[in-house]
Amino acid sequence: MAPLGILVAVLLLPVAAVMGHFPVTLTLERAIPASHKVELSQLIARDRVRHGRLLQSAAGVVDFSVEGTYDPFVVGLYYTKVQLGSPPREFHVQIDTGSDVLWVSCSSCNGCPGTSGLQIQLNFFDPSSSSTASLVRCSDQRCSLGLNTADSGCSSESNQCSYTFQYGDGSGTSGYYVAxxxxxxTILQGSLTTNSTAQIMFGCSTMQTGDLTKSDRAVDGIFGFGQQSMSVISQLSSQGLTPRVFSHCLKGDSNGGGILVLGEIVEPNIVYSPLVPSQPHYNLNLQSISVNGxxxxxxxxxxxxxSNKGTIVDTGTTLAYLTEAAYDPLINAVGFGEQSFDFLNSTLYSLSKIEV
Known part of the structure; x- marks a missing residue:
């Protein structure tokens, strides 16, 4: 074990020596002087920062801040911020692994809330105010990606690629696509942050219905993290900008928040579960439930x-849903009343109801 405050280094053979030149001598210095006393808590904090660098993908990750909590009496959803257009404007969008398209409220939107009980400023995207915005026409190859999902259409009169989405809670939105x-x-090597841009296709909502019209938990739109070709993940991957993988951790405590990155976080203690192949959503084969081991x-x-589709992992669903045969034993094991309710809402995933 090395003494506190001493920099431990691994000596690597310089490239110059391999090429036949004299080796290069590098001088190592103490990060913390030997005469300087450091509290143990400070050293632990330094190590955590260093470990955070090691756990990140060597290729770098695209980082998004996460806000919101699982508690339906406070927020009942998780959301992040995206910047779109030129000059960039900021939009708060709900994180949803159960859908595929990023869309935000557009100017002149019918039914879109103007204020939010989440104490955030709602914004409306105006394509005419962005110098880099362009409408996606019917002849655009990208429009065919949306048409393949059966949620999109193309108006011959306006020559605009449009969409209509209906969600499981009965709410819906319609509008047109913008590029x-x-x-x-982008975070590289744990600390270096670079700003970059990528052209993507996203929805401009001109009409909203159902719960999307309510102001108490209103956000600017929905960030679909599905695996279809229209998702931002797939679009960035097809451009060679990010890997086709994302890492998402939702905090189940009262503070909420979490981690959301495009890219892989390498953590040796993560337990992996295989996805059910050839499914439109992220489906797992749920096999058993344990309480207190x-x-x-x-x-x-x-x-x-x-149909052997398994159980859907959906961050856009607030509660966990189970069939009655699994739900009753779980409630009996946890206990009735408020305790069981809090237990179900503190799960890291939201499980959709299994239709049998």
Whole structure:
């Protein structure tokens, strides 16, 4: 074990020596002088910063700040901020792994809330105010990507690529597609941050219905993190800008927030679960449920479905949903009343209801 405050280094053979030249001597200095006393808490903090650098992907990651909590009485959703257009404007968008398209409220939107109970400033995207914005026409190859999802259309009169989305809670939105710059913060080697831009195709919402019209938890739009070709992840990956992977951790405490990056976080303690292949959503094969280390007595057939689609991991769903055969044993094990309610809402994932 090295003494406190001493820089430990691994000696690497210089490239010059391999090429036949004299080796280069590098002088190492103490990061903390030997005469300087440092509190143990400070050293631990330094190590955590260093470990954070080591855990990040060598190729760098695109970082997004995460706000919101699981608590439906406070927020009931997680959201982040994106910057779109030139000059860039900031939009708060809900993080949703259950849908594929990024869309924001557009100017002259019908039903779009003007204020938010989340104490955030709502903005409206105006393509005419961005010097780099362009409408996606029917003849644009990117329009065919949306048409393949059966949620998009093309108006021969306006020659605009349009969309209509209906969500599971009955809310909906419609509008048209715009191509413009998304501004990204890329973190390299844990500390170096570079600003970059990428042209993406996203939705400009001109109409909203259902819960999307309510102001209490209103945001500017939805950030679809699905795996289809219209998602921002797929678009950036097709341009060779980011890997086709994202890392997402939701904090289940009262403070909320979390981590959201485009790119892979390398953490040796992560437990991986394979996804069910050939599904439009992120589906897992749920096999059992344990409480306090004890596996509950649940018939495995409670987790099966007729089409073997498994259980959906959906950050856009506030609560966890289970079939009755799995739900009752879980509630009995946890206890009734407020305790069981808090337990279900503190899960890191939101599980959609399994149709059997």
């Amino acid at each position: 413009d710059f998304l501004h990204l913060d 004890q596996t509950l007595s649940i018939d495995p057939s409670a987790f099966s479905t007729s």
